[in-house]
Amino acid sequence: MFEDLFGDLGFDISGSRQSRSGAARRRGRDLQIAIDISLEEAAQGVERIITVPRYEPCATCSGSGAKPGTKRTVCPQCKGAGKTVVSNGFFQLAQTCSRCGGEGSTIAVACPECHGEGRVKITKKIKVKIPAGVDNGSQLRVRAEGEAGINSRGDLYVVIEVREHGIFQRHNNDIATSVSISLAQAVLGGEVEVPALDGKLRMKIPAGTQCGKTFRLKGKGMPDLHSRDIGDELVRVDIEIPTRLTAQQRQLIEEFARLSSEDLGGRESFTDKFKKSFR
Incomplete structure (x- = not known):
């Protein structure tokens, strides 16, 4: 002392x-x-x-x-x-x-x-x-x-x-990003290209994917500094709702609404309701 x-x-x-x-x-x-x-x-x-x-x-x-x-x-x-x-x-x-x-x-x-x-x-x-x-x-x-x-x-x-990245946000050893898919891809499914740390890769989109759904790509994140573990890449899906429809596109969506027993009697069309559901 x-x-x-x-x-x-x-x-x-x-x-x-x-x-x-x-x-x-x-x-x-x-x-x-x-x-x-x-x-x-x-x-x-x-x-x-x-x-x-x-x-x-x-x-x-x-x-x-x-x-x-x-x-x-x-x-x-x-x-x-x-x-x-x-x-x-x-x-x-x-x-x-x-x-x-x-x-x-x-x-x-x-x-x-x-x-x-x-x-x-x-x-x-x-x-x-x-x-x-x-x-x-x-x-x-x-x-x-x-x-x-x-x-x-x-x-x-x-x-x-x-440095802050323009595409990815880091969360410990995981990285997060987002991609936009079309309405058709969300409903029918398909494949999209997503960014990765070492380039680009293809990711499968299941049919019926909802807006905001996050997919986890194993082993596509950051390596751990003290072990051999590797984090994951988290990809959030945003669905692009078309703001302009051709007459034929509108007719087909209204036909889909009729087949789905959607009530189009109100002021809001099925397309407007569909847009709201993804906001």
């Missing part, structure tokens, strides 16, 4: 462990970058080359921060410990050395390239393999591709943003 309290203030309990601020400087900073992909790319997986601005060890001084031909010297204030101890009654508190910043050594003459930082900022291109099944907000961790530190490099976190 004391370590958590004083650690947040830059202190540490003497002799317990290395100061947090010093440890943080020895490990490079983690980086985060966002990239956007299409739904099809999320379904199949894709490789991307991303450009990452970051710090690299200075080539001139090999990361020491000292001018070539000179070297770092032991800090005279902390004697190489990287921290100084402050006594306060019962407690002994260790504070990060203000002179060397917790490094335990100082630079007499700074490197002219990095100005004593031991690192320089560059832009690096990194190939990232995005697995199939990622979703909005998925994070990929690329180890040791963050910023350089004194002892180790941080990690790079790639945040995935899947």
Whole structure:
């Protein structure tokens, strides 16, 4: 508890462990970058080359921060410990050395390239393999591709943003879409072409299909990121009711209504009633 309290203030309990601020400087900073992909790319997986601005060890001084031909010297204030101890009654508190910043050594003459930082900022291109099944907000961790530190490099976190699709809506591993069919197809049945993530496919429409009926196409959705399971494609059917009929078409539908014992005595024709039933 004391370590958590004083650690947040830059202190540490003497002799317990290395100061947090010093440890943080020895490990490079983690980086985060966002990239956007299409739904099809999320379904199949894709490789991307991303450009990452970051710090690299200075080539001139090999990361020491000292001018070539000179070297770092032991800090005279902390004697190489990287921290100084402050006594306060019962407690002994260790504070990060203000002179060397917790490094335990100082630079007499700074490197002219990095100005004593031991690192320089560059832009690096990194190939990232995005697995199939990622979703909005998925994070990929690329180890040791963050910023350089004194002892180790941080990690790079790639945040995935899947662009909104013009045809499909994603629901976990399922995808949903809709298709329109004619009145004749709804009544008599048939086949229609429906979009799929990998192109188009044919779907059977049974006779008597109602408006709003949803068909499930097994295994035509998104792959699961953590297993070999694949979601389904859900296809909602909308029926297009003709708004204009030829005289012959109207006559045939009225004949159908008569054979079906439909009462056409009211103001609304059978066609109007039929349209209403699908709204």
